[in-house]
Amino acid sequence: MSQKRKNKIRSTRNSLRLPDLDQSKHSVLQSLGSAASKRTYGAAIEDFITWYCSEPRLAFGRTVVLRYRYELENRRLAPATINLRLAAVRRLAYEASDNGLLNPDLAAGIRRVKGAKRLGMRLGNWLTIDQGRRLLNLPASGSMRDRRDRAILALLLGCGLRRAELTGLKLSDFQQRDERWVIVNLFGKGGHIRTVPVPYWVKEALDVWLSASDIKEGAIFRRVTKRGKIWGPKISEKLVWWIVRDRARRAGIDNLRQ
Secondary structure, three states, X not given: OOOOOOOOOOOOOOOOOHHHHHHHHHHHHHOOOOHHHHHHHHHHXXXXXXXXXXXXXXXXXXXXXXXXXXXXXXXXOOHHHHHHHHHHHHHHHHHHHHOOOOOHHHHHHHHOOOOOOOOOOXXXXXXXXXXXXXXXXXXXXXXXXXXXXXXXXXXXXXXXOOHHHHHOOEHHHEEEEOOEEEEEEEEOHHHOEEEEEOOHHHHHHHHHHHHHHOOOOOEOOOEEOOOOOEEOOOOOHHHHHHHHHHHHHHOOOOOOOO
């Protein structure tokens, strides 16, 4: 006796109510593994929901998303920011479709909305070479915190690490390959795993900190008391931001943001 296949019911709904939007937002955030991605997508989806609910309730499809893109462009947001907001809206639409809250044809139309064009220029706040040198070459106090903070800045600038990647570094992550130091199997954003070369001047700054702190295993960067005592399992991403901001202020750099 043959089994009957149950066809998935296609939703015919073309608009979303606030409870539907909240449910779809929750589904999107649950599908993300990175805490940073959850914060970014959560803020982007919340911005869209605020805009969508303030507009005349039209079908949640390609036309509405195009209007939202024009709204973002009128705010003079950077193309990278606009494209991130649109990516969040696309995921919102597909989660709504998968949950039977939105017509799949409307979700497919949203996918075809093109993002903002990038003109091949760097966007956001970028440090110049001179500013990077000023951050690293601040007068050293010789304190335990100063040695740690300089090693942190060296890894951020020399290896291009994110805060979450830096705070999770362990001694075992540093290995020698072909007579040079690298960070192996670095687990980054989106689940990507890569090997990162470590310049010699970055390794020198790191060795100064490790020698002073006498850390032999586990997380490389720990909290330091005012008296120079090492404590805690590891530092937080928030502390990394405060360290960078403080050194930028001392170096006369005012174009950094969180």
